[in-house]
Amino acid sequence: MADIGRVRIRIPTSIKAGDVVKVRVLVIHPMEIVERKDGKPVDKNYHFINHVVVSYLDKEIAQFETTQSISENPFFAFAVKATEPGVLRVTFLDTHGGKYEGTADIKFS
Amino acid sequence: MLRGRVLTGIGLVLGGALVSGCAQRESQASGADLPSAPWVSRTIPEAAGTIAVQPDGARRALRYSGWTAEDFGRFRTYAYTETKSMVPLGTTPLPTVAGNAQNGRRLFLDRNRGPCTGCHLVRGEDVWPAGNVGPDLSSYGDRDAPPEYTFKLIYDSRHIFPESVMPPWGAAGIFTAPEIMDLVAFLATQKGPLPAEKDLERDPGTRGKPAGFGDNLDPTNNPAVVRAESADDLWAEKGPSGKACVDCHAGGPLASMKGVATRYPRYVPAHRRVMSIEDLLTVHGPATTGRPLLEESADNLELTVRIKMASNGMPVRLDLDLPENRAAFERGRASFFKRVGQRNHACADCHTVESGRGAGKFLGGRLLADVEQGLTRHFPTWRTSQADVWDMRKRMQWCMTPLGANMLAADSVEYAELELYLASFDQGKPISVPGIRH
Amino acid sequence: MTVPAGRRITRRNMLARGITHCEIFDARGSANRTMLGTSGVTRRKVLRTLAVLGGLGIVGSMPGAASVARAQGHLANLGPEEPVESTMKRLFGGRPIGDGASSITIDLPLIAENGAVVPVTVEWSGPMAPQRYVKSIYIVSDKNRRPLNAKFNLTPAVGLAYVGTNLRLGESTDVRAVIEMNDGTLLQAKRAVKVTVGGCGG
Numbered sequence: 001m002a003d004i005g006r007v008r009i010r011i012p013t014s015i016k017a018g019d020v021v022k023v024r025v026l027v028i029h030p031m032e033i034v035e036r037k038d039g040k041p042v043d044k045n046y047h048f049i050n051h052v053v054v055s056y057l058d059k060e061i062a063q064f065e066t067t068q069s070i071s072e073n074p075f076f077a078f079a080v081k082a083t084e085p086g087v088l089r090v091t092f093l094d095t096h097g098g099k100y101e102g103t104a105d106i107k108f109s
Numbered sequence: 110m111l112r113g114r115v116l117t118g119i120g121l122v123l124g125g126a127l128v129s130g131c132a133q134r135e136s137q138a139s140g141a142d143l144p145s146a147p148w149v150s151r152t153i154p155e156a157a158g159t160i161a162v163q164p165d166g167a168r169r170a171l172r173y174s175g176w177t178a179e180d181f182g183r184f185r186t187y188a189y190t191e192t193k194s195m196v197p198l199g200t201t202p203l204p205t206v207a208g209n210a211q212n213g214r215r216l217f218l219d220r221n222r223g224p225c226t227g228c229h230l231v232r233g234e235d236v237w238p239a240g241n242v243g244p245d246l247s248s249y250g251d252r253d254a255p256p257e258y259t260f261k262l263i264y265d266s267r268h269i270f271p272e273s274v275m276p277p278w279g280a281a282g283i284f285t286a287p288e289i290m291d292l293v294a295f296l297a298t299q300k301g302p303l304p305a306e307k308d309l310e311r312d313p314g315t316r317g318k319p320a321g322f323g324d325n326l327d328p329t330n331n332p333a334v335v336r337a338e339s340a341d342d343l344w345a346e347k348g349p350s351g352k353a354c355v356d357c358h359a360g361g362p363l364a365s366m367k368g369v370a371t372r373y374p375r376y377v378p379a380h381r382r383v384m385s386i387e388d389l390l391t392v393h394g395p396a397t398t399g400r401p402l403l404e405e406s407a408d409n410l411e412l413t414v415r416i417k418m419a420s421n422g423m424p425v426r427l428d429l430d431l432p433e434n435r436a437a438f439e440r441g442r443a444s445f446f447k448r449v450g451q452r453n454h455a456c457a458d459c460h461t462v463e464s465g466r467g468a469g470k471f472l473g474g475r476l477l478a479d480v481e482q483g484l485t486r487h488f489p490t491w492r493t494s495q496a497d498v499w500d501m502r503k504r505m506q507w508c509m510t511p512l513g514a515n516m517l518a519a520d521s522v523e524y525a526e527l528e529l530y531l532a533s534f535d536q537g538k539p540i541s542v543p544g545i546r547h
Numbered sequence: 548m549t550v551p552a553g554r555r556i557t558r559r560n561m562l563a564r565g566i567t568h569c570e571i572f573d574a575r576g577s578a579n580r581t582m583l584g585t586s587g588v589t590r591r592k593v594l595r596t597l598a599v600l601g602g603l604g605i606v607g608s609m610p611g612a613a614s615v616a617r618a619q620g621h622l623a624n625l626g627p628e629e630p631v632e633s634t635m636k637r638l639f640g641g642r643p644i645g646d647g648a649s650s651i652t653i654d655l656p657l658i659a660e661n662g663a664v665v666p667v668t669v670e671w672s673g674p675m676a677p678q679r680y681v682k683s684i685y686i687v688s689d690k691n692r693r694p695l696n697a698k699f700n701l702t703p704a705v706g707l708a709y710v711g712t713n714l715r716l717g718e719s720t721d722v723r724a725v726i727e728m729n730d731g732t733l734l735q736a737k738r739a740v741k742v743t744v745g746g747c748g749g
Binding site for chain 1: 618619620621622623624625626628663664665666668675688691692693695696697698699700701702704705706707708709710711712713714715716
């Protein structure tokens with residue numbers, strides 16, 4: 001899966017100062033699940049996203065601890081209170097040292 | 110990848126056509142009768158429909174990873190050169206040993222056989238998910254049918270209902286005669302007052318329709334949309350021949366391919382056969398950029414998705430007046446109604462709304478689609494259960510396995526013409542690719 | 548139409564592509580910490596560079612942080628396979644968990660067509676105020692081998708205790724949302740989902 005780490009973020013088109021907006025984000029990632037052999041789990045360094053950090057205006061506003069029971073190509077939705085124009089950043093960290101990032105510009109209209 | 114058997118058959122036809130070559134254009138009927146020119150299959154190995162013969166003589170089918178390797182060679186396929194007829198009407202003496210109802214229940218629910226619950230509801234909170242293509246059998250025992258009747262019905266229902274879509278379980282060798290006696294014994298227990306239904310979803314008659322997977326064109330919802338963007342890079346990259354797609358198709362796929370997909374599948378004179386976008390890429394790639402673009406390869410799928418995205422929102426516009434397309438449509442329709450495989454099923458059994466057929470009903474937990482709604486304009490589609498993009502050919506190939514029929518190569522003309530028939534019901538409806546489905 | 552990383556797709560372009568009311572930001576994540584960190588990295592460039600680095604013997608031999616990271620996905624770090632009662636005990640000790648049915652909305656299909664992708668959203672109806680806010684939302688699937696799907700840690704800056712994701716479910720199960728307030732109060736709600744298994748459609 002060579003497009004691992006591609007991020008897409010979706011926010012509403014028109015945002016007014018103070019709006020609480022719902023954000024959708026997706027990242028391409030295999031979220032490898034535990035293999036079983038003879039009914040027992042195989043031990044290896046499974047490749048999945050285990051940490052998501054959401055920051056807005058350079059401050060961390062949310063952080064998710066995720067597991068292999070989140071679907072492949074993980075999708076997350078969350079809210080942000082849009083107080084000022086600025087960058088919303090979502091960073092994904094995985095068990096193999098991967099770090100993938102996407103940003104969205106929050107602007108008022 | 111050559112498929113010798115098919116090549117020989119088509120070669121004979123072609124030989125005859127060459128003799129009457131000039132006459133073809135005038136006699137539209139004979140030109141349209143010609144199935145196709147010799148086609149060299151160009152698929153990835155898993156999609157070629159290959160059967161490998163082991164040293165001990167056993168035959169194994171080469172299919173996609175995780176698919177069964179079982180060879181269904183003794184059952185009819187969609188091949189135009191097919192000589193086998195459908196599963197013959199079968200009969201056998203009624204076993205003398207009484208059936209075991211408990212084993213019958215286990216067999217009824219066994220996912221490795223029918224399962225019978227795929228079409229028939231019976232009693233039990235553990236019965237999940239049952240379908241309603243066939244009648245609800247929860248009170249079958251109340252009818253006090255003679256065991257010989259029920260046995261015959263299960264062994265080969267065509268004795269009683271000649272147009273039945275129920276597979277001939279005994280005649281096709283899926284259940285043995287003693288096993289059918291167990292099923293008969295089990296069905297006899299489905300009698301008396303029905304327990305109160307605690308769960309509306311258990312009964313397919315009251316179950317809700319699937320919710321779907323949301324906006325298929327939203328890249329935060331459908332990974333296939335994100336994946337397809339790789340095609341934009343591939344478009345601009347020089348292939349082994351030193352040329353890139355962009356050299357002839359300026360501006361990238363979305364700009365240069367607008368409207369193209371609306372006319373496919375179609376008869377392509379240069380290759381003398383009906384082709385989908387996927388099929389065309391397998392010959393167009395090597396001829397231009399030098400890329401193989403084998404059918405079912407990731408590159409082929411991504412390019413197909415991207416090329417179709419360029420026509421999103423535009424109505425399907427097949428040219429069904431062209432005699433070659435018309436003839437292919439008729440052959441495709443014949444395939445749609447052709448009974449194949451160990452299960453003796455035709456596409457029409459599940460995908461039309463006629464009496465006794467399945468469209469709009471549940472097959473197990475799956476709601477069956479009606480061909481008249483148009484089933485192709487969202488293909489290729491993301492499949493959430495596979496975390497992958499499937500095109501129409503892979504979907505057809507998959508159908509073969511529960512039917513107990515060997516699959517043809519993904520780029521086979523039989524599948525292309527069947528796809529043309531299916532796509533005719535999308536005529537005038539807007540393309541929306543990639544879809545997102547279970 | 549390719550959009551360079553970070554550039555906004557205009558509304559008109561998106562309408563042409565059938566996307567209407569939302570802006571979509573296209574961000575190319577860096578593929579790997581050992582790889583090019585710039586935006587605009589595409590799959591084909593990554594493949595080519597991987598081949599080059601592989602040839603130089605660089606890929607796979609990064610020291611330090613990478614070796615720590617290497618262990619992260621091992622079974623020891625995954626938490627045990629256990630019944631949901633053990634998970635709940637491990638996460639919350641014996642703390643009382645109130646009935647949040649009236650304030651927590653869980654959106655979950657009644658029937659999931661497969662267990663690979665089951666969309667869920669959880670929302671708490673109260674306000675997120677600096678003095679009192681939802682600190683964490685746990686999503687737990689009772690019948691999963693490792694019942695905890697995810698833990699969402701929030702701050703008042705999010706403005707609304709609302710999260711969504713796609714769950715992997717092993718079988719039909721109750722899915723519960725446990726909300727932990729900043730003062731430690733716990734509330735729970737749950738919904739049942741039936742997972743459809745197999746079938747001729749695959």
